[in-house]
Amino acid sequence: MKAGHWTYPLSFYRKLLMLNHLFVTCKKPIVSLINGVAIGGGAALSMRATFRVVTENAKLNSLENALQNITSSNVSTIATLIETFTEKANVKEDSPFKRLETINKCFSKGTVEDIILSLEKELENRKEKWITNTLSSMSLACPLSLKIFLKSIRKGRTQNIEQCFYHDYNIVSHAFRRTVSNDFYEGSRAKMFDKDNKPKWDPSKLELVSEEMVDQCFRKVNDEEWEYLQLPHRSNIIIPKL
Template sequence: MVCQITQNLTLYETDPSVKLVILKGNGTVFCAGGDVISAVTSSLSGHWTYPASFYKKQLTLDHLMATCKKPVVSIINGVVMGGGAGLSMNTTFRIVTEKSFFAMPEISIGLFPDVGASYFLSRLPNHFGEYLGLTGRRLNGAEMVKCGLATHFVPSKKLNFLENALQNVTTSDISTVTALIDKFTETAYLMEDSPLKRLDKINKFFSKGTVEEIILSLGKEIEINGAEKWITDAMTYMRTSCPTSLKIWLRSVREGRSQTIEQCLLRDYNIMCHILRRTVSNDFYEGSRAKLFDKDNKPVWDPPKLEQVSEEMVNQYFEKVEDENWECLQFPDRSNIPSKL
């Protein structure tokens, strides 16, 4: 699928008859996972470079999508997680509906929010990106629009009409396409329990320097003001997720805040290769076993506690992979560097 999308998108870029590209799911979801299980099985049955080779192609497609010379309209009518977020979150237009929801729950299986998440999540308000990556919190369509992950909210009953209108567009002009989509757009409203109504507190807690300090500040908040559900949910998620992954994400998202999409994707590739290679630990394979294969939901992390994950251990994930089988990721030159978020 990655190879087919890459081939088609490359052709569309240079085809003068193509004015824009529509990216959508085939069914009740947009795109959610699907690559993790195959990555684990191919690695365990062969060599860690098997999934690394796929991952290189996936990130190259993400880069192509983010720098596409034609407007790309992602119609997200359903679940968008993981690899699906990498495909859609850097496109020109990101349309969601009342059926949409977004999440990056990779930390719970010993991974980290990747595929450019340190770029598009770091550009959300204040430290909301840290919050989403550390807690795996799901956002609905309205929340995606309000925080900036999506550009338009269109009720699902209007999607066929919108798509028909888009197919008749005769220009690649962004303002023209925007005006067309605006005709189908409706106002999205937040629910009372939305974390976006608690941005001040989220910024206060998730701006702390370390994961340990974030958890400590949340615990103190419960002691002083009582247990709000969003806080207890966040603490439960972080306390059961991979300690090393939590620290990788916090560093990654903060580095990404001042970097380009290309730099973020290159870092993702390095980190993922270390994870696949088990440079530091076996956490990804153990998390996949517990969550996706045996499904006992009892992963044994190594190290098991945050305070046991040293800065030196985290640093290794951000360094070059010293392995004769490792291949560096290089993107083709692109003249259309994005400023879409």
């Protein structure tokens, strides 16, 4: 990554997105063999298969197991199934569920700056450790990335899976190419290579990250070496319900 061309890692990421797209939209029969631990991304891919073969060695939680056996791709059917596993939990006092109201209040703000201001106001009223930790994490994070991914999450609420793949691909392309910033490589250097955990972000502050810089990361890359993500159009595109 340090010495190679920026298109090399992008090629891998493009293939990964194409695989995910194939699984979530393909109408042809796909068989997945689930043997052993199947959680997270692996379980998500396997659940999209037409035929799911689950061995006695498979380890899935109850909800994942029920989703494996569902026969309909209808969103309401899946939502109803999930609802059957939903109950008001008797959570501990320090559980994140106790913070949902505050989390929703703070993170519903329109900008990263306003989210931070809202968290700081909450901290003034009640000295809770999770707020301090959240503010600390955000202060150490890449300013450009904070704004990019807030916009990505907001855009994704009204997009189908194909549209999300395209804008994710553009974001990663610009990061690898250093179109707007060298932050991806700087973060990798500080965390994975030199391991000094002291990345020098550029831009270094949220106020230095312009709206144009963020918007640029969602556009197509203006470079002859950039390969456009080509996903075949399929009729069974999923629109996320959040």
